[in-house]
Amino acid sequence: MHYVKAKGIFTSDYGINLYRGCTHGCIYCDSRSEIYKFDHKFEDIEVKENAVELLKKELIRRNPFMVVTGAMTDPYVPIEKRVQHVRKCLELIYRYGYGFSCLTKSDLILRDLDLLKKINEKTKAVVQITLTTTDDNLCKIIEPNVCPTSRRVEVLKKLNENNIPAVVWLSPILPYINDTEENINSILDCCINENVKGVLNLDMGLSLRKGNREYFYRKLDENFPGLKDKYIEEFQDREFIYGRNYKKLKGIIKKRCQKHQMLYKQEDIFEYIHEFPSNSVQTKLI
Numbered sequence: 001m002h003y004v005k006a007k008g009i010f011t012s013d014y015g016i017n018l019y020r021g022c023t024h025g026c027i028y029c030d031s032r033s034e035i036y037k038f039d040h041k042f043e044d045i046e047v048k049e050n051a052v053e054l055l056k057k058e059l060i061r062r063n064p065f066m067v068v069t070g071a072m073t074d075p076y077v078p079i080e081k082r083v084q085h086v087r088k089c090l091e092l093i094y095r096y097g098y099g100f101s102c103l104t105k106s107d108l109i110l111r112d113l114d115l116l117k118k119i120n121e122k123t124k125a126v127v128q129i130t131l132t133t134t135d136d137n138l139c140k141i142i143e144p145n146v147c148p149t150s151r152r153v154e155v156l157k158k159l160n161e162n163n164i165p166a167v168v169w170l171s172p173i174l175p176y177i178n179d180t181e182e183n184i185n186s187i188l189d190c191c192i193n194e195n196v197k198g199v200l201n202l203d204m205g206l207s208l209r210k211g212n213r214e215y216f217y218r219k220l221d222e223n224f225p226g227l228k229d230k231y232i233e234e235f236q237d238r239e240f241i242y243g244r245n246y247k248k249l250k251g252i253i254k255k256r257c258q259k260h261q262m263l264y265k266q267e268d269i270f271e272y273i274h275e276f277p278s279n280s281v282q283t284k285l286i
Contacts (some may be wrong), residue, residue, distance in 0.1 A: 001045045002283040009054035013069045018085040020046035025145040034211035052088045057117040059096040070103030073264050099124040107147045107155050121157045124277050131171040133178045134186040141223050154199035156194040172206040175243035184249050188256050198263030203244035209239045
């Protein structure tokens with residue numbers, strides 16, 4: 001872990017990244033790609049020490065909207081227990097009448113359930129949870145340093161019990177690893193049981209750009225001997241790949257989501273996440 005002073009807090013679409021880098025160890029992580037220009041080891045978390053102060057200044061001067069985090073780095077990496085950037089930002093978001101959404105794989109989000117409930121009652125809170133497999137043993141191989149799927153489903157259950165809407169990222173889909181009908185249906189069963197708002201699948205694909213490709217292939221060699229050669233033969237140097245049956249799997253998701261009134265189109269889900277409720281009232285307290 002190391003600290004930096006940030007010049008700004010918001011991305012172009014009003015997202016925030018409180019940390020840079022991750023220790024979850026997911027073997028497929030696109031954030032390792034060279035295009036993101038990390039100048040430090042990926043597991044050496046960069047902490048924006050002035051992030052909370054920057055956010056407060058921005059929230060005071062703007063009209064309310066949905067503050068979103070988690071696209072590049074899971075905000076609930078283990079150091080959040082000590083640094084508490086997310087917790088402090090949630091307090092500000094509630095105080096100034098904004099909405100909030102985050103993408104995470106961690107059950108640490110339940111620590112902040114009280115603030116998520118308060119934000120959702122005042123404006124809107126949406127929690128996005130990644131589920132790639134319902135096999136906890138496989139989960140610990142492809143996402144080794146974060147809570148297993150069974151625990152994430154418990155998080156979804158707790159969110160549902162507290163009327164906080166959730167979106168599940170059913171991605172990425174790794175050819176010959178988690179791209180089975182049984183796995184997809186099992187994840188969808190969890191989504192249906194816990195009344196999730198939508199299921200996002202990003203075309204059932206996997207990003208393999210320079211940087212994360214090399215890391216992913218090393219992990220294939222460690223955990224799935226021989227599979228790397230199969231990937232190289234079938235997908236060559238493509239930066240985004242699809243499994244052999246991705247169209248069928250997409251059809252399963254569409255059919256079951258339609259039946260159970262869950263969002264499944266990417267544009268509809270992102271619109272829902274970013275839409276700030278028009279009847280909310282911002283509170284300006286300095």
